[in-house]
Amino acid sequence: MMLVQRLVEYAREHSTSKPFHREREFSWELALSSTGKKPRLDECRDADEARKGRGQRHLTPAVTRTVGVAPQMGADDVQYVLGWGDEGTKPARVQDCHQQFVDLINRWAEESAGECPEAEVVRDFYARGGVAEVQRPDEIGAKQGVLISVDGVRIITLDALTWFWEAEVARRKTGGTTGLCLVCGRDGVLAETVPGNLSKRLVPGAANNPALISVNERVFGYQLTTGLHHTPICLACGDAMNTALTELLSGPHTLGAAQQDSVMTWWTLGDAPKDFFNIMPGKPDPAAVNRVLERLRGGQPLLVADSVRSQAAEGRFCSVTLGGNSSRVVIRDWIDMPLSEVMANLAGWYDDHEIATVWDEYPVHYPLWQLERATGRWDKDRKAYRDFRDTANGQPEHVHRDLIGAVLRHKPLPASMPRHVVQRITNDGTVDGPRAALLRFALQRHPRKDTDMPPGLDEQRTDPAYIAGRAFAVYEAIQLASVDSRNPSRNEPDGAGESGNGRKKLNATFKDRHFSGAVSNPRPALTAASKLAPGWLGVIRRSKWSGLAFTLEGKLSAVLALADEIPGRLNPKQQAEFILGYHHQHAHDAQQRRERRAQRGDSDAA
Known part of the structure; x- marks a missing residue:
């Protein structure tokens, strides 16, 4: 219940939504007139959204609707508002949906008692069989949303409709039971079911609009009972809970990504x-x-x-x-x-x-x-x-x-x-x-953490796997420098990890051939590299960068001197250490190149 209490607290501090409303999508608007003009069914999609097959989103009266027929107030699906089905609907059910929607409009008009002329216009439209006057578009579907407007005013915005809807939700969702609410700790009218749900677009993995709390089958309830009898929540808290969660999931303080389960x-x-x-x-x-x-x-x-x-x-x-x-x-x-x-x-x-x-x-x-x-x-x-x-x-x-x-x-x-x-x-x-x-x-955060792993190169670290990763990076840099040294137009070898403009294209580098295997067992790769390195260094010595060969050879010796022997099979923790040693060495080398270029005043110091 603590989660529900926190959500209700948030709703009371921040929410300005009307009770028992939620946002949903609408593609059509049924435009009625109090002056006798012929009713129209207008497409209300924005131009950009229409190309994507989407309609406008509006905050409308709504409560949880599962498998039963339950009309929403003032705006609903085509099958409810107009009584039109499609290939995926059953005619008898569509007729039932439409009739219950019309009955709800009639009760609204009766309870308004002449104080809401818009209610009378909508009631009269249905009473005279006005649906027959509306031309049906070819592309319309039974589950698409329809708004109703009177003289250009959408009836979902009327206070008279909001007040009627609050009473209607209390009639549907409570059964008149009162008691102590577990959420707010006050006596009130208790909900038999939560009066709302979340949009499935906000919840990864939801096939339908899901509910945070639902006991609509006996298997889910205490002592095989349905309803919220053993989880007393007042109607106001049930609505506030859904309102808060909907606003939060739709707001900027949300972290998620496509193809994720949460x-x-x-x-x-x-x-x-x-x-x-x-x-x-x-x-x-x-x-x-x-x-x-x-x-x-x-x-x-x-x-x-x-x-x-x-x-x-x-x-x-x-x-x-x-x-x-x-x-x-x-x-x-x-x-x-x-x-x-x-x-x-x-x-x-x-x-x-x-x-x-x-x-x-x-x-x-x-x-x-x-x-x-x-x-x-x-x-x-x-x-x-x-x-x-x-x-x-x-x-x-x-x-x-x-x-x-x-x-x-x-x-x-x-x-x-x-x-x-x-x-x-x-x-x-x-x-x-x-x-x-x-x-x-x-x-x-490893459970068997021995020492800290720094953000950058640790030149004194003696973990065999980390040293092996560093050595692999140095061998790779030596090979690529030997390739770069054959291009006399270059000012300095780029080294591994940089763009290598003008570098001769290799069919496969030392890294391409050996890195994948070296992560789990570096010994074969480093043994092979020790035999190839003299040839790579010889190429560098014969170029205008002969001094670089001495630098790279000294760096390699310093790295290998930190380990007693080249490690063989690595466990998962050591594999991560090998990769970080490799990455740290390249990052360190790149920083040294930036510093040298900055000292020379090169424009490409990057």
Whole structure:
């Protein structure tokens, strides 16, 4: 019940929606007139949306509708408003839907008692058989939405309709039972079923519009009963719960991606420091992240000003990660913790995945979506990761919630995550900043963590796997420098990881031939490289960069001297260390090239 209570609190603080309304899509508008003009059925799609087959979205009266016939007020499907079916509907059911919609309009007009002329216009339209006067478009479907307007005013906006609808929902959903609500702790009219649901477009995996709480079959209820008799929730709280969750999932504080099994939305109760919003992992502000990290590393409070600290001490962070299963919501994670604790966890997240790259002068941090995309397949032709919407992108469907849990709860990644990233790297040979950041984060939170893995090169680290990765990177740089040295127009070899403009095209580089196998067993690759390296260095010595051969040879000797022997088979943790050693060495070499070019004043210092 704590989740429901937090949602109701949010709705009461922030929501301005009318009770028992939800947003849905409409493609048509039935235009009626009080002056006797012929009714029209107009298409109300926006031009851009019409090309995509979509209609306009409007907030309309609505309650949960499962398999039974239950008309909504003032706007509904074609089969309800106009009584038109299609190939996928049964004529008897369509007739029943239409008749119940007309009966609802008649009761509204009767209860308005002449105070709402629009209600009388709509009632008279149906009473005289006005549907027969409406020309039916060829492309219309029974499940498409229809709005009703009178003299250009859509009746869903009328206060008289809203008041009638509130009473109608209470009649349908309560049965007149009163009692203590478990959510607000007050006596009120209790709901037999929750008076609303969520749009399936907001919930990954939902086949229909799902409900957060539903006991519509005996198998789901306590003592094989249906309804909310054993979970008393008042009608107002039931509506507020759905309103809050709909607004949150539709708002900016939502993290999710296509082809994932869940979406996360978050909110705060009480005042939050400005940096908190700027360092959430969706699109973090680098300056805010650096400010928080400086305070974390300096032992300073993460909530800066005393006034803000005192306010945030009472503030709380709430988030819910959910997915869908047919018509039900699956709660995959629920967080309710102090803002100060979440700030510390976020700071730890950025501290643990910070990584040096080939392209950046300083270590960088990544938004969540970039790390999620890096778990997918690399498209060698496009030189980019496959899109989230690509069903063949190869991302685990749970990667989003695994990362969210690690970020907000300060947890380690599941063991399957770094193994999956290593597999992707060995399959396509691409090691970039996001993938290296994921592996570093996994090692920083590893249960058997021996020492810290720094963001950039650790020249004193003696882990055999890390040294083997560094050695592989140096051997690769030696081979590519030997290729570059054959081009007299070049100012300096680009080295591995850079563009290599003017480099002679190789059928297969040392990395192409050996990297995939070296990740799990570096000994054969490094043994082969030790035999090839003298020839590569000889080519460099005979070029105008003869001094570079001495530098590279010294670098290789220094790296190999750190390890007693070349390791053989590597376990999953060591495989991640090998890849990070390889990545760190290339990032370090790229930084050295930038510094040399800056000293020379080269325009291409990058």
